Amino acid sequence: MSHKSTWARAARWALLPAAFMAAMAAAQAPANPSRQAGYPDKPVRMVVTFPPGGSADAVVRMITPRLNESLGQPVVVDNRPGAGGNVGLGMVAKAPGDGYTLGVGAAGALAANSSLYADMPFDPLKDFAPVGMLAAIPFVIVGHPSLQARTLQELIALARRTSGNLSIAHGGNGTAMHLSAALFEQMANIKLVGVPYKGSGPAALAVLANQVPLAVVDLPASLQQIKAGKLVAYAVTSAQRLPMLPDVPTASEAGLDGYDAVGWFGVVAPAGTPPAIVTRLNAGIGQALKDPQIQTAMRNLGVEPAPGSPDQFSRYIHTETRKWGQVIRSANIKID
Known part of the structure; x- marks a missing residue:
C-alpha cells in the first residue's frame, strides 16, 4: 500500500469526529421559529x-x-x-x-x-x-375667518390679549387632537378653553358655524373648507408641511420651534x-x-x-x- 493511500484514509477518519459534531450541533440548534412552527398555518x-x-x-x-x-x-x-x-x-x-x-x-x-x-x-x-x-x-390648527388673526403668531397674540377666553375645539378628551391642542397651549404660553366634540368632523363644523373660534382637526374634516376660505389654516401640527396644504406652514416654522404633534x-x-x-x-x-x-x-x-x-x-x-x-x-x- 502506498504512503499516499494511507494518508488519504487517515485524513478521512480524522474528519469524521468533526462531521459528527457539526451534525449534532445542527440538530440541537433552535430552528427559525416561524419555519419551525410552519407559521402561519391558519388565519x-x-x-x-x-x-x-x-x-x-x-x-x-x-x-x-x-x-x-x-x-x-x-x-x-x-x-x-x-x-x-x-x-x-x-x-x-x-x-x-x-x-x-x-x-x-x-x-x-x-x-x-x-x-x-x-x-x-x-x-x-x-x-x-x-x-x-x-x-x-397630521392635524391642522384652524379658525373662523371672523377672528382678527391670520397667522399663528397673530393668533397667539390674540389669545394672550383675551386672557384665557378663547376656546378651541378638538375631537374628544384624551384624543391626539386634544393633546395636540394642550401642547400648543404649553409651547405658546397661552391659556385656551378646550371644548371636546365626538370626533374631528363635529369639531370642524362647530368652527364653521362660529360656535367655537378655533379647533385642532384632521385633514378630511377641514381640507375642502380651508381651500374654500371658510376656515383659516394657521399651521399644520406635523414636523413637515403637507402635500395637500403646501402653503400652510408647520407650527414649528410659524414660531413654535420644535412643535410636532400627530x-x-x-x-x-x-x-x-x-x-x-x-x-x-x-x-x-x-x-x-x-x-x-x-x-x-x-x-x-x-x-x-x-x-x-x-x-x-x-x-x-x-x-x-x-x-x-x-x-x-x-x-x-x-x-x-
Whole structure:
C-alpha cells in the first residue's frame, strides 16, 4: 500500500469526529421559529381598536390583501373599539405570543393612556412586541375667518390679549387632537378653553358655524373648507408641511420651534412573539405601505404612510410615551 493511500484514509477518519459534531450541533440548534412552527398555518386575527369606517380601519383593510399574499393565510379584521383602544389591546396583551393575534393601536392606547387612565389593563411598554407603524395623522390648527388673526403668531397674540377666553375645539378628551391642542397651549404660553366634540368632523363644523373660534382637526374634516376660505389654516401640527396644504406652514416654522404633534397607529403582537415572526409580519406590512396605489389611497384619507422597522416603532412608542406623559401631567388631563 502506498504512503499516499494511507494518508488519504487517515485524513478521512480524522474528519469524521468533526462531521459528527457539526451534525449534532445542527440538530440541537433552535430552528427559525416561524419555519419551525410552519407559521402561519391558519388565519391570523388583526384586532383593530377602532370602529369600522374610520381611517385606521380603512388602512388596515387596504393592506390585509397584501398580507394575505405574503403570509399565505387570510388576515381577519376584528374591530374591538372602546376605552380609547384599551379594550382591543387588552385582548391582544392576553393572547398567546404565537403570531396569530395582532393588534392595531394608536397613540392613545400605546403611548398616552398610561398617563390618562388610573387603571390600565396592560402595560404598553412591556406587554407588546412592536411590529411596525402604519401611518401618521397630521392635524391642522384652524379658525373662523371672523377672528382678527391670520397667522399663528397673530393668533397667539390674540389669545394672550383675551386672557384665557378663547376656546378651541378638538375631537374628544384624551384624543391626539386634544393633546395636540394642550401642547400648543404649553409651547405658546397661552391659556385656551378646550371644548371636546365626538370626533374631528363635529369639531370642524362647530368652527364653521362660529360656535367655537378655533379647533385642532384632521385633514378630511377641514381640507375642502380651508381651500374654500371658510376656515383659516394657521399651521399644520406635523414636523413637515403637507402635500395637500403646501402653503400652510408647520407650527414649528410659524414660531413654535420644535412643535410636532400627530396622531398615529401601528401593529403590535403580544410580548414573547418570536422575532422571526415579527420580522416576517413587518416585511409584509412594509411592502404594502410602499405600494404607490396604497400610498395615494391613504393620503386621500388624510393619513401619511409610515413604514419602518420593529425597532424604530419600539423607540417611537417609548419617545411618545414620555412626551405625552409630560404634556398630560402639565395640563392635568385625566380620563375617568
